[in-house]
Amino acid sequence: MKLTKTIATAIALLSVLGSGFTASMLKPSVAKAQNNIVLFGNKENNLPYVIRNKNPGASRNYIKFYATLPDSRAVAEVQIVYPQEFRSAFVPRKLTVRNRRSKEEYEVRDISVDRELNNIRIEFVEPIAALPNQEIEIVAKSVTNPRHAGMYRIEVQALGTEANPLFQYLGQWLVSIY
DSSP: OHHHHHHHHHHHHHHHHHHHHHHHHHSOEEEOGGGSOOSSSOGGGBOOEEESOOSTTOOSEEEEEEEEOOSSSOEEEEEEEOOGGGTTTOOGGGEEEEETTTOOBOOEEEEEEETTTTEEEEEEEEEEOOOTTOEEEEEEEEEOOOSSOEEEEEEEEEEEOSSSOOEEEEEEEEEEEO
């Protein structure tokens, strides 16, 4: 009798733990930039992101990257520099850029991916106007995670509309895959 009760308790405990584990795996996890450990650089440069699946090698994943645009100038182009492990992870036609608050999508003229330099350049049809605290959301669908677990740094820069524009560093996303 005591053995049956112990087995029943163990099965009940495992079913509760198992169902909780699967439910937490299904919903996207918001990665707050403050939660990552920063060894080199500024913690203020870390940007938030949302990733659906953090498992190594996961395919058909999506990541939402958030970045605050400069207040002082309009943005004509955004450049994303990613590590070599993400080389074939991003599909250009599956990238969209929108306003984080209004969810209004910005029209994109061209998205070019340079796999040798590990960067993506997103050029807008019309520059994004300079407004205070304006945030963009870059949505990458059909992403394939790197095969190995780790923390990967993805940087973002913005190109202005002035006569001699230079890329301005906006920050970095420390993407954790485990």
